[in-house]
Structure formats: C-alpha cells, structure tokens
Amino acid sequence: MCVVxxxxxxxxxxxxxxxxxxxxxxxxxxxxxxxxxVTVCRDERGRxxxxxxxxxxxxxxxLHEVVVGGAVGAGESYEQAAARELAEExxxxxxxxxxxxxxxxxxxxxxxxxxxxxxVPDAVVPDPDEVAWHGRLTEPxxxxxxxxxxxxxxxxxxxxxxxAFRTAQSGSAIQKSPGQGCRADHD
Numbered sequence: 001m002c003v004v005x006x007x008x009x010x011x012x013x014x015x016x017x018x019x020x021x022x023x024x025x026x027x028x029x030x031x032x033x034x035x036x037x038v039t040v041c042r043d044e045r046g047r048x049x050x051x052x053x054x055x056x057x058x059x060x061x062x063l064h065e066v067v068v069g070g071a072v073g074a075g076e077s078y079e080q081a082a083a084r085e086l087a088e089e090x091x092x093x094x095x096x097x098x099x100x101x102x103x104x105x106x107x108x109x110x111x112x113x114x115x116x117x118x119x120v121p122d123a124v125v126p127d128p129d130e131v132a133w134h135g136r137l138t139e140p141x142x143x144x145x146x147x148x149x150x151x152x153x154x155x156x157x158x159x160x161x162x163x164a165f166r167t168a169q170s171g172s173a174i175q176k177s178p179g180q181g182c183r184a185d186h187d
Contacts, residue, residue: 007074008034015101015112021074028109036104037081038069038154039096039116040162047136049090049120050145053152054132059108062132066142066155067115078114086118090134091125094118099165106153115158115165139163 010020011033027034041049048066055061068089072081082096096116104113126134137145146156 006071008071009074010034011112024071031109033110033112035072035078035112035114036069037072037078037085037114037116038067038158039082039086039118040067041118041120043122043136044119047138048142049134050137050142051126051134052132054130056129060152064149064151066151066159082116089127089130090120092120094120102161104154104157106157113154113158115162
C-alpha cells in the first residue's frame with residue numbers, strides 16, 4: 001500500500017542526489033525535486049497492462065494508470081524502485097529496463113520520472129489496496145482509452161514520451177546494447 005511518509009532523496013535539476021532525505025509528503029508540499037520510477041508493463045503479445053487505482057489511495061484515487069510505480073526510496077536506484085513497485089503492486093517479479101528519465105511537471109509536484117519497460121506474465125496478483133481493476137490493452141485500444149477514461153497526469157505524460165521513445169528507437173540506425181537507456185531533455 002502507498003505509504004504517505006515514505007523517505008525520498010532530494011535531487012537537483014540534473015538528477016544529482018543532494019544528500020538530503022525528506023518525506024515524500026514534504027517533497028510534494030514544498031515542490032522539491034525527487035525521483036519516481038514507473039514501468040510500462042507489456043505481456044508476451046505486446047499488450048499493455050492498465051489499471052485503476054484504489055479509491056482508498058491518497059493520490060489520484062479511482063483514476064486509471066498506464067504505468068505501475070512509485071517513489072524511489074532513499075538509497076534506491078530507479079531500477080530497484082521499479083522492481084520493488086512491481087512486486088508490491090502486482091505481486092510479480094520482473095526485470096524492468098530503464099528507458100529514459102525526465103523532469104515531470106504534471107501532477108502534484110515536479111519530480112524526476114524514470115520510465116521503464118518490463119514483460120510481465122498474464123497472471124498477476126494485484127494488491128487490492130493499490131489496484132481496484134486491471135486489464136490488458138493493445139496500443140490502439142489504449143490510445144482510445146486515454147481519450148475516454150480518466151488517467152493520472154503521470155500516465156498521459158509517461159506514455160506519450162514512451163511512444164516517442166519507441167518510435168525514435170525503431171527508426172534509429174544506432175543499435176544500443178541491451179538494458180541501455182537514455183535521459184530525455186527535460187523541457
């Protein structure tokens with residue numbers, strides 16, 4: 001379940017750790033940059049997992065999400081946080097691959113958002129305190145749902161940039177090594 005007072009590290013506008021640990025609640029209230037890790041979850045057929053947040057959550061209750069994730073805890077890497085969130089929210093173990101990071105100014109406060117991708121099995125066991133419903137959609141179905149359903153601000157921005165990243169990667173003549181991501185321009 002989402003812990004309101006989880007501890008996060010403040011970072012600067014270049015995503016460098018400042019050596020100051022604060023509660024996430026305080027970081028949001030003060031507008032301090034911190035890190036959040038999210039994962040776009042695909043199955044073997046390429047469908048994307050979409051879920052609706054529990055009504056009990058303090059942030060964006062009842063809204064849909066294209067990504068699974070949460071705050072990067074003090075001392076954690078983006079990848080560690082993404083894997084932890086997949087285990088906590090979906091009850092599954094996966095190896096999320098960091099694709100890119102950017103300063104996300106949508107939502108409650110600015111934060112660095114690390115966007116990952118992972119292949120997750122069809123059989124997931126979502127935490128009912130976090131996830132009220134989940135399903136899998138093809139990209140065309142998801143594009144339609146983004147227009148019709150209510151999604152979190154992070155979902156819209158992360159998925160828009162995710163699609164742009166994938167388009168750029170598929171059109172790129174340069175081959176990256178597995179697991180290599182990049183940092184996106186932040187504004």
